[in-house]
Amino acid sequence: MRNEDGEKIVLCFDRDYTVSVNPHPDERAVPIGWLQYWAHELEIPVWATGNQHLRTEAKIPGIREAEFAWKEYVDGGEYEYDDSQFEDYWQPRRRDGLRIVRDVYESTYPDEDFRFVVVDDVDVSDLSEEGPWTHYFPWDFVEAVENGEFALDEPPEDAYRNDGVPFNSTDDPDFSHEKQRELQEIRTDLHEHPVPSKGGTN
Numbered sequence: 001m002r003n004e005d006g007e008k009i010v011l012c013f014d015r016d017y018t019v020s021v022n023p024h025p026d027e028r029a030v031p032i033g034w035l036q037y038w039a040h041e042l043e044i045p046v047w048a049t050g051n052q053h054l055r056t057e058a059k060i061p062g063i064r065e066a067e068f069a070w071k072e073y074v075d076g077g078e079y080e081y082d083d084s085q086f087e088d089y090w091q092p093r094r095r096d097g098l099r100i101v102r103d104v105y106e107s108t109y110p111d112e113d114f115r116f117v118v119v120d121d122v123d124v125s126d127l128s129e130e131g132p133w134t135h136y137f138p139w140d141f142v143e144a145v146e147n148g149e150f151a152l153d154e155p156p157e158d159a160y161r162n163d164g165v166p167f168n169s170t171d172d173p174d175f176s177h178e179k180q181r182e183l184q185e186i187r188t189d190l191h192e193h194p195v196p197s198k199g200g201t202n
């Protein structure tokens, strides 16, 4: 799916105070059914880049799938978090997760133009200084979709559940990396058009 500038859209969603499974008390949240519809019906890349429970709730890939794709398919070595917020914490932080998703796509498809859309209740609009990122607050995003100002249409009302009750809210993955559609696509495309590995001697 491309926007009007011909850029391929990759969607990244935070969870808490962003998606309907844990909405902001005073603001509108993105219905989880929208993510599921875009990911599973339209087969648009949709990634969980905040609280990783969203991976299992929406059955979409997240940070560990991005790290897996980087290591197994793209680079052959562990992903190194540059400019990282990671150093001060024991696991990757939101900008780290967003950067690795971007790196996976841009390394896999060096000739493609991408638009990375991040929906997060925390302002990460500064990422637009380092790449083709567009940040939306969830409430602005919902309005943009409803008003037809965003490249993707609002899914049909009955497409997927849109309520806020978390289901299967566990961080235990009930799917394997290999079965993820996005990862399969990346692996297949890399197999057909290998790219030189980015730095390192792995």
Ligand SMILES: [Mg+2]
Residues within 6 Å of the ligand: 014, 015, 016, 017, 018, 050, 120, 121, 122
């Ligand atoms: Mg949040």
